[in-house]
Amino acid sequence: MNLDSLHWIELLQTGDQLSRPLDKGEALFRQGDPATCIYRVTRGRIRLLRHLKEGTSVVVQLARPGETFAEAALFSDRYHCEAIADTPSAVTVLPKTGLLTALSADQGLCMDFAQGLAEQVRDLRTRLELRNIRSASERILTWLRLQTTGVPPTVWLDRPWTQVAPEIGLTAEAVYRSLAALEQQGRIVRHPDRVELCPGT
Amino acid sequence: MNLDSLHWIELLQTGDQLSRPLDKGEALFRQGDPATCIYRVTRGRIRLLRHLKEGTSVVVQLARPGETFAEAALFSDRYHCEAIADTPSAVTVLPKTGLLTALSADQGLCMDFAQGLAEQVRDLRTRLELRNIRSASERILTWLRLQTTGVPPTVWLDRPWTQVAPEIGLTAEAVYRSLAALEQQGRIVRHPDRVELCPGT
DNA sequence: CGAAACGTTGACCGTTTTCAATTACAGTGG
DNA sequence: CCACTGTAATTGAAAACGGTCAACGTTTCG
Numbered sequence: 083m084n085l086d087s088l089h090w091i092e093l094l095q096t097g098d099q100l101s102r103p104l105d106k107g108e109a110l111f112r113q114g115d116p117a118t119c120i121y122r123v124t125r126g127r128i129r130l131l132r133h134l135k136e137g138t139s140v141v142v143q144l145a146r147p148g149e150t151f152a153e154a155a156l157f158s159d160r161y162h163c164e165a166i167a168d169t170p171s172a173v174t175v176l177p178k179t180g181l182l183t184a185l186s187a188d189q190g191l192c193m194d195f196a197q198g199l200a201e202q203v204r205d206l207r208t209r210l211e212l213r214n215i216r217s218a219s220e221r222i223l224t225w226l227r228l229q230t231t232g233v234p235p236t237v238w239l240d241r242p243w244t245q246v247a248p249e250i251g252l253t254a255e256a257v258y259r260s261l262a263a264l265e266q267q268g269r270i271v272r273h274p275d276r277v278e279l280c281p282g283t
Numbered sequence: 284m285n286l287d288s289l290h291w292i293e294l295l296q297t298g299d300q301l302s303r304p305l306d307k308g309e310a311l312f313r314q315g316d317p318a319t320c321i322y323r324v325t326r327g328r329i330r331l332l333r334h335l336k337e338g339t340s341v342v343v344q345l346a347r348p349g350e351t352f353a354e355a356a357l358f359s360d361r362y363h364c365e366a367i368a369d370t371p372s373a374v375t376v377l378p379k380t381g382l383l384t385a386l387s388a389d390q391g392l393c394m395d396f397a398q399g400l401a402e403q404v405r406d407l408r409t410r411l412e413l414r415n416i417r418s419a420s421e422r423i424l425t426w427l428r429l430q431t432t433g434v435p436p437t438v439w440l441d442r443p444w445t446q447v448a449p450e451i452g453l454t455a456e457a458v459y460r461s462l463a464a465l466e467q468q469g470r471i472v473r474h475p476d477r478v479e480l481c482p483g484t
Numbered sequence: 485c486g487a488a489a490c491g492t493t494g495a496c497c498g499t500t501t502t503c504a505a506t507t508a509c510a511g512t513g514g
Numbered sequence: 515c516c517a518c519t520g521t522a523a524t525t526g527a528a529a530a531c532g533g534t535c536a537a538c539g540t541t542t543c544g
Contacts, residue, residue, distance in 0.1 A: 199403075
């Protein structure tokens with residue numbers, strides 16, 4: 083969904099960039115910490131969690147290599163969510179102060195930054211749409227359609243279904259059952275590492 | 284949620300701004316139309332719908348006075364959703380071309396624009412969080428908390444519950460039942476035009 | 485090799501959806 | 515001024531669906 087071959091971050095002088103490795107489970111920042119930096123994933127996967135007052139927490143973003151996160155921190159004093167390394171990871175650290183001056187100085191960079199945000203808006207709206215689909219099977223099918231590449235339409239799985247399930251608002255069990263049903267109906271074909279969508283679904 | 288007293292749009296010279304009135308139900312643009320403008324609501328309410336392939340459609344945004352929409356059109360050839368006037372409305376029309384040159388010329392404006400997008404990202408993430416709350420009552424309660432203003436915490440209703448219900452991913456019936464239950468439990472107090480939250484919920 | 489996570493399936497339960505019926509209310513036109 | 519119409523609000527009953535709990539085989543990784 084984020085195929086920016088020329089990302090705005092890459093236009094910044096390398097001097098401002100710091101790489102930070104993260105162990106699996108390590109926290110990059112916690113909800114409420116002073117917002118000092120924004121980030122880009124270079125390796126692994128960063129899980130952004132937002133904690134609600136009731137003690138529940140929500141996956142707010144799953145940042146994968148090439149994706150940026152915590153952009154909103156630029157305009158905020160505190161982080162509004164928590165960042166945890168999902169797997170051994172590494173992130174590029176962009177200090178707020180330097181970034182703000184760089185964006186002010188270069189309007190082209192600022193436009194690229196805005197475009198990245200606009201794309202995130204679209205992505206989030208898509209995820210929101212997905213949640214409006216009540217049926218577990220249809221929701222998964224729609225999710226698969228969105229993830230599809232190539233012909234035959236194929237979804238390559240780079241993480242277990244147990245990780246996907248909460249992202250699309252279902253339990254792992256519901257996902258397994260729906261996948262089994264979809265396959266039995268001949269609407270999908272499952273392989274260990276991928277799913278193929280059958281035509282006419 | 285969008286209390287920008289000094290909105291970036293207002294910083295544009297008035298010459299670029301056109302006002303367009305819309306009857307109830309009138310379409311501003313359709314999904315797939317060439318993306319030529321972005322908009323700001325000045326009166327009424329604009330409903331942004333996204334149509335899925337299956338024939339279902341989803342409310343993607345409910346733009347109210349002061350809010351902008353279709354910002355992503357700036358970087359896209361086509362509109363990705365449909366804009367329908369929910370009530371008799373009026374919008375400020377911002378032609379893409381003029382806006383792009385204005386943003387390129389004024390980096391401060393561009394930063395404000397980016398900030399607006401970052402706020403939208405946060406808003407969308409909040410809506411996404413809400414959907415992760417399974418219980419209808421808790422979901423509504425959390426939604427109410429997010430809408431709350433003043434003391435005692437009060438939510439002013441400017442539209443019927445039948446409109447709110449799909450926005451938060453519930454049927455109208457479920458909303459009515461939950462509201463009745465919440466009131467019976469003494470967690471909220473309902474009035475014709477508003478809801479008050481009781482302390483300690 | 486062993487532990488932890490993943491994948492899978494069954495049974496049961498609770499909640500929401502769905503369908504249906506009724507009341508209330510605002511706007512419309514005769 | 516009042517039927518008439520459409521929408522909102524409300525409640526009931528039943529059905530459907532996903533969640534939860536549980537058990538177990540499999541895979542992965544240290």
